[in-house]
Amino acid sequence: MPKVTEAHLEARRKQILDAAGACFSQKGFHQTTMQDICAQAELSPGAVYRYFSAKEEIIAAMVDERRREGIALIQAVKRERHDTLDVLDEIAEVFFNRLEDVQGCAVDIELWSESQSNRRVKELMRRDASDVTEAFTAIIQHAQKHGEVNPDLDPLAVAQVMNSSFYGLILQKSLDTDIEIGPYVQAIKAMMGGTFWLKGARKGA
Amino acid sequence: MPKVTEAHLEARRKQILDAAGACFSQKGFHQTTMQDICAQAELSPGAVYRYFSAKEEIIAAMVDERRREGIALIQAVKRERHDTLDVLDEIAEVFFNRLEDVQGCAVDIELWSESQSNRRVKELMRRDASDVTEAFTAIIQHAQKHGEVNPDLDPLAVAQVMNSSFYGLILQKSLDTDIEIGPYVQAIKAMMGGTFWLKGARKGA
């Protein structure tokens, strides 16, 4: 009967999540009050609770949102290009661009912490991380088969090191916003470029 | 006049901090109640408040504890050996060993999150990170002067990448305890070893 459009409902939901994101990134999950979120979203508690049955649900939705975005990135990149080197370059490009979203990064860090104590969040985060790792591992393995990467390297371990270069930069940038991404990326490429992607054929160390 | 010994006071303080560390690593800062800490320390609120005037003070003391430990590690290593490669190896060894302290790592992650919203903690953490980065940078620069490292690399950026390899592993290990440190370290060395530490004299990429 007097239901509002589905799009409107979806918009409200997003409005709340955006507000929550802003609050969470500034004060953290547990220091953000529902009143904070309501104020930021310019909605009353009654309205908010129509969309999320508890604060915990908002946090969970937050994980899901970040997770979907991250996975989408990898999928998109994998679809576009096929040369291993290009794929890795593109992924790096996209990932490091993500750092521009300071608020999103702050929420990510908040989620790392939440994972320590919240089983539900931990499981989602763990799965997310493992999806990314698997994607990287597959790419490395593929490149090894095609002679683009030293076959002696453990693909899983290499993938984990690559993960670290993302996670680590997110953290360092959150502590010191002056950190420059350009030189960082350049350093990684220079440091890994040599041994790693042997374009010629020099194998052994 | 009936004061108890200084050592006893110090021991009580440590007792509280240890208890807090255990609680924080399990439930996070803001979900740990003072009652939790009291119970874990087997002390009453009154006693705890004799040593720390507020929960916030316990958190601040926690940062300081972790910070001191971390700095001590670098200093110790720098004192013992002088060959650049050995120093880096030793630092890596020591740092990665630190991962065994699961509780400590959980607290670290908690601190990363706390830094987002707590100015005081952020400043301490920032300084800590920058101390470590500076130490690494100095080592790299020294190595470049001695022809052990490609002089074209930006020492600061290299230091940041090295930081990431630690931070990233802490995080990944917290999400999946099965991650093996050995292969990870080996991968880093293999990935960087080539271009990075040119023992011979091959410069250009």
Added chain:
DNA sequence: ATAAAGAGAACGAGGGTTCGTTTTTCAAAA
């Protein structure tokens, strides 16, 4: 006109902190 959507006051639990009381400790007196 009617039911969904939103508002916002209020409730109740939880938790940081306080404070009056009890216990412990140690120096000095007996």
Added chain:
DNA sequence: TTTTGAAAAACGAACCCTCGTTCTCTTTAT
């Protein structure tokens, strides 16, 4: 050595405020 006394140290019940959530009432859209 034992007793004693006074202040530090510890206890723990209670205070009070904050915040998640609820519930009734109003508004809005069809």
